[in-house]
Structure formats: C-alpha cells, structure tokens
Amino acid sequence: MSDRQAKIRELAGAALAEDRVDYFIGWKQGINSSEAIPAFVRNADEVDQLVWNPLSHHNLTAFLKRKMPDPPNARIGVCVKGCDSRTLVALLQEDLVDKERIYVVGVPCDGIIDRRRVEKEFADEVVSISFSGDTVTATTRCGDSKDFAKGDITFDHCNTCRYPNPFYADDMAADPVPEPEDRTPMWGTIEEFEALSPAEKDAKLADAFETCIRCFACIHACPVCVCWDQCVNRSRRPALVGQRVDTKENLMFQMVHMFHVAGRCPSCGACDRACPVEIPLYLLHRKMNKELYDMLGFEPGVSLDEKPAFQTFKLDDPFGEH
Amino acid sequence: MRIGVFVCHCGTNIAGTVDSRGIAARAAELKDVVHTEDLLYTCSEPGQSAIQKAIIEKGLTRVVVAACSPHMHEVTFRRTVEGAGLNPFLFEMANIREHCSWIHDDYGLATEKAYEILKMSVAKVRQLEALVPNEVSVNKDVLVIGGGVAGIQTALDLADAGLKVTIVERETTIGGTMARLDKTFPTIDCSACILTPRMVDAAQHENIEIMAYCEVDKVQGYVGNFTVDIRKKAAMVDWVKCIGCEICMQKCPAKAPDVFNVGLAETKAIYIPFPQAVPKRAAIQVEHCRWFQQGKCKVCERVCPADAIDYEQQDEYVQKEFGAIVMATGLDVFPWEQHYHEYGSGNIPDVISGLQYERMLNASGPTSGHVVRPSTQGIKGQEPEEPKTVVFIQCVGSRDESVGRPYCSSVCCMYTAKQAILTKSHAGMDTEVYVFYIDIRATGKGYEEFVKRAQTEFNVKYVRGRVSKLYEDVIDGSRKVMVRGVDTLLGKQVEVAADLVVLASGITAADGAAQLAQKLNISYDEYGFFKESHPKLRPLETNTAGVFLAGACQSPKDIPTAVAQASGTAAKVLGLLSRDKLKTSPQIAIVEQNRCVSCWKCVEVCPFSAPQKQEQRDGTYLSHIIETVCQGCGICVATCPVNCITLKGFTTDAIIDQIEELLLA
Structure with missing residues (x-):
C-alpha cells in the first residue's frame, strides 16, 4: 500500500516538475488520519501530502468535466481506481473530457473501507484510523481503540467489484492486482x-x-x-x-x-x-x-x-x- | 387573443360516436374562445371557406380544428388559415377521429374524451407563436440508388428533363432482376429486348453517370443538400482500360458459382455477369481467384489485351452532393431453402426456384434455353433429360404466415402462368404441366386473359391446393419428384410424379435494405421494404424529405407497375427540384445557449447532424443547431438533460399547459 503511495507521489512529482500538468488531483489526509480528502497539488515539492490508503474513496474524475473549461487549456493530472477509471472512460466516450489534456495515474485497488461502519462502533468521534496488513485500527478522541478485519468493513460496492484495475491510465502506480475470472x-x-x-x-x-x-x-x-x-x-x-x-x-x-x-x-x-x-x-x-x-x-x-x-x-x- | 374552434363531423366518421355540435358549443366557454362552429366536412371547400370567413369577420388570431390526424390534414388547414392572412403556425389540430371516434363506441364517453382533446388543443394554441420558414438553396443533382428497371426509368426521365443523375449500383452491371428474366408477361416479349436498350440509353445519356460496383457508405445533410459518401469497390480491374472483351473470363482457370444464373451454372473467378452487361467490365471475385487464394496464376493479367488487371486495387471513396435521392434497390428472391424443409430444403436437384427456371428458359442461360432436369445434367456420355411432367407450386414464401411472410408477392401467379406456357413451347405441347395454387391473382391489364390462355389454349392443369410434401422416389426405374398435395375443389388428396418442380418463390426486400434505410433515416417495415410517407397521399415519398421510392424496394411489384411508379417518382423529384430555393419548416429545435452544459448528447443522438459544437469567444464550446439541417424530429429536445432545447411549435410550456388543462381544469 505504501508502495503505491510512494509511486503516486513519484509520478505526480515528475509530471509537475517536467511541466506536463498544471496541477495534479490526488488524495491527502483530512483533518486527521481517520479520513482522506481530495488534494490539488500545484508544485512538485508538495507531492508528499498525497496519500493512498483504503480511505481514498473519492472519485476524483468528478472534478474533470467541470475543470476542463477553466482555464480552457489547463492540463490536469488525476489519480483513478478501477471504478473511477470506468467513469473516466464514460466521460471520454462522450467527449466530455479532453484526452490530450489529462494525465492519468491508475491505482490498482484492493477495496476501500466504509468509514461509517467504523463510526457506528463507537459513541465517540473517530480521530485516527491506521492500517496494518488486513487489520484496521480505529481510535476515538477519548482514546478508545478497536481492531477491525478489513474485509468486514469494506464498502459494499467493493465486495462485488469485477474491475479493480484501472481500464484507462497513462501510468500505473503498481502492477495490476488479481482480477476475478468470472466477470x-x-x-x-x-x-x-x-x-x-x-x-x-x-x-x-x-x-x-x-x-x-x-x-x-x-x-x-x-x-x-x-x-x-x-x-x-x-x-x-x-x-x-x-x-x-x-x-x-x-x-x-x-x-x-x-x-x-x-x-x-x-x-x-x-x-x-x-x-x-x-x-x-x-x-x-x-x-x-x-x-x-x-x-x-x-x-x-x-x-x-x-x-x-x-x-x-x-x-x-x-x-x-x- | 381571439381563438376560433371548428369541430368536424367527418360525415359519421366522427359524428357517429362524438357529439360534434355539442362540444363545439361547449368550447365557447373556454378562455379566449370567441368563435365556435361545427362543420360537416371541414376539409371540403365549404368547410375551409367557413374557417377563412370566421378569421376575417371575427378577427381570429388563433385557430383550432378538431377533426382527423394532423398527419392527414394539418398541411391543408395551415394553407387555409394562411389564405385568410393568419400565420399558418398559429393553428392547432385536435385529433378526435383516429384518437377518439374511430376507437370508441360509447357515445357519451367518446364525446367527453373528444372535448378533453379539444380543450388541450385550445390550451396549446394559446402558447403558439408565429413562425416564418427559412429558405435554402437547392442542389439539382439526383442520386438513384439501384440500377434495375425502376432506377433506370427514373434516371432516364430525370436526365431527359435536364437534371444530372448518378446511378449507384452495387453489382458490376445495371439491369437488376429484369436482366435475369427471359420473357415478360402478359405479352411474352423478350425481357432483354426491352431492358438492354434502356440500359444502353442510360449509359450513353450525357446527363447520367453510372457508378457500378459501388455502394452508398454514408448520407449526411437534408433535402436539397445531401452529401453522400460512395464506396467504389475494388474490382481488381482498371475499368478505364477494360474493354469488356471477355478473354480473361474465357482463360481464367478458377471456377466460381454463377450468382447471375442463380447457381445453375458455374462462372469464372474473373467474370462479366452476362453478355449485355452495362458497363461491360470484368471484376475478380477475390474469394475464388487463384492468385488471391493461392498466390499463383495471373493468367488474366497475361491474356488481357488492355493491360487492365490490377491486383493491388483498393476500395476508393468519393463524396458527392445531391439535392434528392431515389431509392430503387429492388428485390431479392425469398430464400425458400432455409424455410421449406418439406420441399427438400434445396437438396432435391429437380426442385428449383422460379428465377432459376427463368434462367433455364433463357437462350443465353446455362442450358441455352433448353428445359432439362438438373439431376441429369453434367453426366458424361449422356444428354440431359427433358422433363415430361412439370409441376409449379405457387405461394412459396408468400401468403404463408408459418414462414413469416403473410403478404402476397403479387407477381408469382403471372410469372407461373408465363413459365407454364413457355414450358409447353420449349419442351413440347405434350408436356404435362400442373400448377398448384391458392388463388389466382391476375388483376393487371390483360392478366386474367393471359391465365385463361394458359388454362385453355395450353392445357395447363390448375389444381387448387397446397403441396404438403416433395420427395424423391423411383418409379418404373426412373427417378421422380413425388408431389403430394390436396385438390381442395375435388376435396381429395393428389399425388403427381414430376420430373421437374418449379417453386414460385416470393419476393423479399433486397439484402441489406434495412441497413441502407438506416443510413438514410427512412422507415422500413418488418420485411425490409421501405415505407412510403402515406399510402394514398404521398405514396412515392418517404418520411425523410428529399428521399423518394421507386420499384420493388417499396413492396413487391411487377415490371409495368415498377416502371410507372418510377416515372411518377421522377415527376415528384422534378417538382421538388424545379425551385431554386426550398422553404424549410420553421418547426425546428433551438438551443438556449446560456443554459447549455456542453454534454453533447444532442450531437450524439441527432440523426441529421444538426447540433454542432460551436466555439465561443472564451474558447469553450456550446451546442448550436444549424437551422437548415434540423428536421424538427425533437429527439434532441427529449434527450437534453437540462431541457435547454426547444422545438418551435412544441414548447415545453405549451405541453405542460395541455397536461394541466387535462388534469387540473
């Protein structure tokens, strides 16, 4: 997982440094480590804020169509999971996104977690979520802590996902993960x-x-x-x-x-x-x-x-x- | 706003089920309605005069006519109100006939429904705005798709009138189905003697360009201004150099099935379909050519005196502009082998189709005009046997719902009678000839007399009944096709031992007709026949303006009918192209650009490519509909997710008002 995060930072940094994109859209930590939020990175030296973990749920392609006209020539880098890449393909099918102006980093995905399921286990606010193998540890403001098996709190959609690897990407952040044979x-x-x-x-x-x-x-x-x-x-x-x-x-x-x-x-x-x-x-x-x-x-x-x-x-x- | 309402009785068509007078009187209560009237026949001269009189005397600014479908008479009444000085688009039609009186029988309820339909139309007419047609210039060249007798006739008529015509024919020669026929009914005159001079006329006409071995690839544009991409298929022969000498065909060592002779003979891999072909040019069937399949041979290249063979030839595309398009794609013979397993599925050699028999009867056909049993052909040291008993079976692939063909192919009764007579004259009067039929349909000029001649003069035995089974058997040492059927007039089963059975295989639409119709945005029926705009009012036009129909592509037709229709179509095209400018309908879609979100769904769904991505000053793009291209079909209006496209004359506001009038009032 951290390998993919490092690779995303490396690819984004290179694209920005070589002026191949004007900015790069990825994920970063939110108010604390219990959440990830979208990040717009404009300088190569800011790529260290980018994260990749099972909290990186936002489908960042949602920004593309609305960002395309403003400014009209901006070149945009974006990170996509398997499902995100399908929405990107849908946008490309309809010519809603200019293929020439985007740089896509694909991230093979093992499934994201449903933070709400974690929250429901506590009376208090969850302020930290950490990952170790398949174990997810959540801690609240009061210091209550609990371990979850990742499979138990995976987002519903991920359980039936048949396309965990991006369909469309210029560069990949890792080798593809195994895909289900039966599609x-x-x-x-x-x-x-x-x-x-x-x-x-x-x-x-x-x-x-x-x-x-x-x-x-x-x-x-x-x-x-x-x-x-x-x-x-x-x-x-x-x-x-x-x-x-x-x-x-x-x-x-x-x-x-x-x-x-x-x-x-x-x-x-x-x-x-x-x-x-x-x-x-x-x-x-x-x-x-x-x-x-x-x-x-x-x-x-x-x-x-x-x-x-x-x-x-x-x-x-x-x-x-x- | 001053609305006039006119309610039609249509004799008893409407008034039989709907109280026309009553709803006219009630309509006077509706807002803005200042005049109501019921009329016996609104479309008649007195009816139309009454509308015009009311417009002038009462100062009407909107008119509603409650009568039949707008498909029937909207244009009529638009002209009526225009004649009285009102903008024709301030008129609305309430359909209380097809949508009400014809489909209901309860007088009270039908009257209520008719009044609701009328109320909705009044609600809509209030929202209408005056619309003014645009004008576009017209290209006067005509494209005729298909070079059969219908296409040739239309092309000659148009060319004689001074228009430039291009015939696109997918085979290597024009001539179509008629070129394969031996004789024509009811005169038994030689088909080629009629057709081939017409083919030559077309080829030599200064105003006609024949593009044989070509197919229409793409059609864009609209009436008066079509842009057509035409694919010139690679013949592997340079047709500018080829002189049609047939030497290549004589020397070619590779055999190929002879499509022109319906598989009764073999031709060569390089071929010219028949001696009178126009243009008389050779083409290589790549799938049968030794050079293409095995990489050696090139005999044709060596023997060609004109150095015309070009193995490297590729398909070429040309783009041409036309003002009108005539569909004349003709017919195919129903593939009976796939459907009639009781007739042997094509595995009994002495059971052949009507078109195959036609080739057999033809002097330049595979048997040089001799009637023979196919099973006895090609046996060494033995002359092919002439049949002594010939059975014709009608309605194979026609009037048969079990094979999905309920329609009558309209020509088979006559061509069977013709072939029965020709059998007697070719194989001798002592030949026994039977015809199994359901009904005899001989409705053309001289047709019934012709069938009578077959029965009386030529002693052809007509048996009324279907044949249930054909099978081979050996009787007295000779191979026969057993025909088992029923004589419904005698009410008993019959069995005939035949030497040859000819199936009057029906007519179906040409292969690929539906795909072509899609390219032109014209309608077609479930069998692939192209649909006319209206069977009585616009039988030669399609629903796409500027696209016309000629011949059997519309429905099964015999030669006289196809030719007559082709000339009629030429007159329609001339009528259209006699003007330098065309008025376009103002009922078109328009984009409210300040609300467009550039999702391009309109661009994607439009069958006419009317919406375009228009660059704005800030470098972004918004949808823009080209007025002259839009046909007002409304598909973009329904598709636009933000509802920023409006169809003039069918605004969302007007439709909502209609619905509210129905539900809330």
Whole structure:
C-alpha cells in the first residue's frame, strides 16, 4: 500500500516538475488520519501530502468535466481506481473530457473501507484510523481503540467489484492486482429487491427515499452528472420536478438523476458515500445497470470505442421484447 | 387573443360516436374562445371557406380544428388559415377521429374524451407563436440508388428533363432482376429486348453517370443538400482500360458459382455477369481467384489485351452532393431453402426456384434455353433429360404466415402462368404441366386473359391446393419428384410424379435494405421494404424529405407497375427540384445557449447532424443547431438533460399547459 503511495507521489512529482500538468488531483489526509480528502497539488515539492490508503474513496474524475473549461487549456493530472477509471472512460466516450489534456495515474485497488461502519462502533468521534496488513485500527478522541478485519468493513460496492484495475491510465502506480475470472456482474441486493411484490417495493422505496433532504450531494459527487446549476431538478420554470420534499417527489428527483446517467454510470458508489442521510442510491443505479446488461449486454465505461447505450441504436437491439 | 374552434363531423366518421355540435358549443366557454362552429366536412371547400370567413369577420388570431390526424390534414388547414392572412403556425389540430371516434363506441364517453382533446388543443394554441420558414438553396443533382428497371426509368426521365443523375449500383452491371428474366408477361416479349436498350440509353445519356460496383457508405445533410459518401469497390480491374472483351473470363482457370444464373451454372473467378452487361467490365471475385487464394496464376493479367488487371486495387471513396435521392434497390428472391424443409430444403436437384427456371428458359442461360432436369445434367456420355411432367407450386414464401411472410408477392401467379406456357413451347405441347395454387391473382391489364390462355389454349392443369410434401422416389426405374398435395375443389388428396418442380418463390426486400434505410433515416417495415410517407397521399415519398421510392424496394411489384411508379417518382423529384430555393419548416429545435452544459448528447443522438459544437469567444464550446439541417424530429429536445432545447411549435410550456388543462381544469 505504501508502495503505491510512494509511486503516486513519484509520478505526480515528475509530471509537475517536467511541466506536463498544471496541477495534479490526488488524495491527502483530512483533518486527521481517520479520513482522506481530495488534494490539488500545484508544485512538485508538495507531492508528499498525497496519500493512498483504503480511505481514498473519492472519485476524483468528478472534478474533470467541470475543470476542463477553466482555464480552457489547463492540463490536469488525476489519480483513478478501477471504478473511477470506468467513469473516466464514460466521460471520454462522450467527449466530455479532453484526452490530450489529462494525465492519468491508475491505482490498482484492493477495496476501500466504509468509514461509517467504523463510526457506528463507537459513541465517540473517530480521530485516527491506521492500517496494518488486513487489520484496521480505529481510535476515538477519548482514546478508545478497536481492531477491525478489513474485509468486514469494506464498502459494499467493493465486495462485488469485477474491475479493480484501472481500464484507462497513462501510468500505473503498481502492477495490476488479481482480477476475478468470472466477470458476470453480481447484482446481489437488486435481485432481492426484484423478488418483492409491487406493494413491498413501494414500501421499501418509500422507506429509503423519505429522508432525502435534496442537498444535491449525490449529484455533485457524481462524475458523469454534468448539468450542475442547470439541473432540471432545480428548474422552477418549467417546474418539471416538484420542489416539495416528500417520498414521491424525492423518488422522482432521484429517478431523473438515474435516467440522466443511465448507460454512463458504472455504479462507482460516489453518490452513496456522499449522501448524508444514507439513502441506498445504488438500488436505482444498479437496477438500471442490470437492465442494460440483461437487455443489451451493455456495461458502462468498459470500452473507449463504445458510446453510452442510450445514445446509440443498433439494428439488433432487442426493443419491444422486454 | 381571439381563438376560433371548428369541430368536424367527418360525415359519421366522427359524428357517429362524438357529439360534434355539442362540444363545439361547449368550447365557447373556454378562455379566449370567441368563435365556435361545427362543420360537416371541414376539409371540403365549404368547410375551409367557413374557417377563412370566421378569421376575417371575427378577427381570429388563433385557430383550432378538431377533426382527423394532423398527419392527414394539418398541411391543408395551415394553407387555409394562411389564405385568410393568419400565420399558418398559429393553428392547432385536435385529433378526435383516429384518437377518439374511430376507437370508441360509447357515445357519451367518446364525446367527453373528444372535448378533453379539444380543450388541450385550445390550451396549446394559446402558447403558439408565429413562425416564418427559412429558405435554402437547392442542389439539382439526383442520386438513384439501384440500377434495375425502376432506377433506370427514373434516371432516364430525370436526365431527359435536364437534371444530372448518378446511378449507384452495387453489382458490376445495371439491369437488376429484369436482366435475369427471359420473357415478360402478359405479352411474352423478350425481357432483354426491352431492358438492354434502356440500359444502353442510360449509359450513353450525357446527363447520367453510372457508378457500378459501388455502394452508398454514408448520407449526411437534408433535402436539397445531401452529401453522400460512395464506396467504389475494388474490382481488381482498371475499368478505364477494360474493354469488356471477355478473354480473361474465357482463360481464367478458377471456377466460381454463377450468382447471375442463380447457381445453375458455374462462372469464372474473373467474370462479366452476362453478355449485355452495362458497363461491360470484368471484376475478380477475390474469394475464388487463384492468385488471391493461392498466390499463383495471373493468367488474366497475361491474356488481357488492355493491360487492365490490377491486383493491388483498393476500395476508393468519393463524396458527392445531391439535392434528392431515389431509392430503387429492388428485390431479392425469398430464400425458400432455409424455410421449406418439406420441399427438400434445396437438396432435391429437380426442385428449383422460379428465377432459376427463368434462367433455364433463357437462350443465353446455362442450358441455352433448353428445359432439362438438373439431376441429369453434367453426366458424361449422356444428354440431359427433358422433363415430361412439370409441376409449379405457387405461394412459396408468400401468403404463408408459418414462414413469416403473410403478404402476397403479387407477381408469382403471372410469372407461373408465363413459365407454364413457355414450358409447353420449349419442351413440347405434350408436356404435362400442373400448377398448384391458392388463388389466382391476375388483376393487371390483360392478366386474367393471359391465365385463361394458359388454362385453355395450353392445357395447363390448375389444381387448387397446397403441396404438403416433395420427395424423391423411383418409379418404373426412373427417378421422380413425388408431389403430394390436396385438390381442395375435388376435396381429395393428389399425388403427381414430376420430373421437374418449379417453386414460385416470393419476393423479399433486397439484402441489406434495412441497413441502407438506416443510413438514410427512412422507415422500413418488418420485411425490409421501405415505407412510403402515406399510402394514398404521398405514396412515392418517404418520411425523410428529399428521399423518394421507386420499384420493388417499396413492396413487391411487377415490371409495368415498377416502371410507372418510377416515372411518377421522377415527376415528384422534378417538382421538388424545379425551385431554386426550398422553404424549410420553421418547426425546428433551438438551443438556449446560456443554459447549455456542453454534454453533447444532442450531437450524439441527432440523426441529421444538426447540433454542432460551436466555439465561443472564451474558447469553450456550446451546442448550436444549424437551422437548415434540423428536421424538427425533437429527439434532441427529449434527450437534453437540462431541457435547454426547444422545438418551435412544441414548447415545453405549451405541453405542460395541455397536461394541466387535462388534469387540473
């Protein structure tokens, strides 16, 4: 793990020193060692702040589209995990990111941890998380400490990850990690959801979406969601989505997001992690991905030559059969 | 705002199920409605006059007509209101016929629904704005895709009228299906004698360019201004040098299946399909050529007197501009072997298709016009045997839902009668000829008389019924094809021991028709036939402006019909291109650029490449829709995630008002 961190620093430092990029986006320690946050590094001598550990969850490609025009010629370095690289591929498929202006460092990933699961084990604030092999040690402000097996607190998405190695990178921070031989997607909770009766589904969705406060954190964390201040979810005229915060309107709000990223969202989970009220947004996005896979055999962000499913039409598309 | 509402009875088409007078009266309550009227036939002269009179006398500024589908008469009524001085786009049509009266039978409920449809249209008409068409200049060159008899006819008519025409033909020669036919019904005149002079006329016409062995690769642009990429396929022969002497074909040692003769004979790896080919140029079938497959031979290069062989030739691409495109891609024969296992799946040598028999009857065909049993051909020291009993089976791949072809191929009854008569004249009047049929469809001029002649003068025995099975058997020491079927008129089973069975295989769309339709954005049906815009009002046009139809690419047609349609299409093209400028529809999409987020989904989904990435002063890019290219289909409007594209005449506000009128009012 520290090897990858050292290599990221080395690659970022070289790119900055050789003036191949104007700045480099990686991860750094947050307020304390219990969290990692995005870092924008502009000088080669600042690369030592960059970190790589199982807390480096942010999908940094979320910055790319909005950074592209400002300034219009900036060259940007960025670090990507396997899932992040799929959103990057989705962005490249749509020509939303200028391939010539980015320098991509790929990081093979062993899975990131779900910090919330750690927090829930303590009454006090977690101020430090350290890693030793597969053991994760968390310590609180009062000094309470507890060891976790990494596998027990891995983020849900990582447990079903089939592409831990970046698809697209200019340089790699390490040799690829072993990949699953069977690439058939595992839909897990979606199949459980699909087995429910319509009434049960309704109840489950109502329960899940009732707490949404429309903070737009999910939308801003999403790398392929690119409308920002023009989002139709905010539009007052015409009022296409109700601004009332209730279960139905909340669900509609999220449905709009789901359809706008359909065929482009590889379920990186950034929205789930950003949600302050822990709405299981993957229910929608994974369900859409499952439909696309079952119907068209399509997986988002796995090939630079493809276009997102809903932007193409092929003669053998099985429309009308589902 | 002063809205006038006109409700049509359409005789009893609407008034039979909907109280037209009642809803017209109720519409007077709606906001801004100052005039209502019900009319017996609104599209008639008195109906249209009533609208114009009301516009002038009541000072109407908006008009709603509740009648049939806008597909039917929107254009009619736009002209009507324009005639009275109103902008034609301040008009809205409420469809209370197709969407209401025709599909319901409860008078009270249908009337309520019709009124709701009408209310929604009134809500929408309030939001409409006056729109003014744009003008674009027109390229007067025409592209004809397909060089069969229909394509040739359209091209000649257009060229005679002074337009420059390019025929793109994917085979090495023009002529299409008709070039393979021996005789034509009902006159039994020689097909080649009619067609080949027309082929030569086309080749020699100063206004026609024939691009044979070429395919349309890509089509961009719009009516009046199409840009077409054409792929010139590598023939491995320099056609500028080739003189069509056929020496290469005579000397070539590599055999290849003869597609022109439908597999009844063999040709050579370097070939010219038939003696009257236009252009008469040789091409190498690479997959059968010894040089390409085994790396040695080059006989053709040695014998060619014109030094035309070029083994290094590559496909070439040319780009051309056209104002209109005519689809004349013709037909293919239904591949019966894949579907009719009860007829031997093509494994019984003496069971052949109608087109194969046509080649057999032809003097320049593989048997020089002799009717023979294929099973007896090519045996050393033995003359091929002439059949004594010939059975024709109709509707193979037509009118048969079990093979997914419910339609009638329209030509098989007639060509079977023709082939039955020709059998008697080629193989002798004593030949027994049977025709198994479902119905005889002989609706053209002189057709019924022709079938009667086959039955009476030529004593062809017509048996009404389907054949259930064909199988080989040996009877009295000779090999026969047993035809087991039913005579439904006698109500009993019949069995005929035949020497030769000819299947009247039906017509299907040309191979690749659907893929070509995709390139041109025209509609096609489930069988690959191109769809006309309207079967009665616009039968020669497609739904894509500037793209027209000629011949069997639209539906199965015989030669007279295909030729007549081809000339009609030429008239349509001439009508379009007689103007120097074209008015474009103002109902097009427009981008509100200050809200565009440059996601390029509009660019990706547009079938016409109307949205472009437009560079802004700050170096960034925003979407911009080229007015003249946009066809107003609305796909970008639905796709735009920020809803910053508006289709003029179909604004989001207007649609929301319609919905609110329905749900809230």
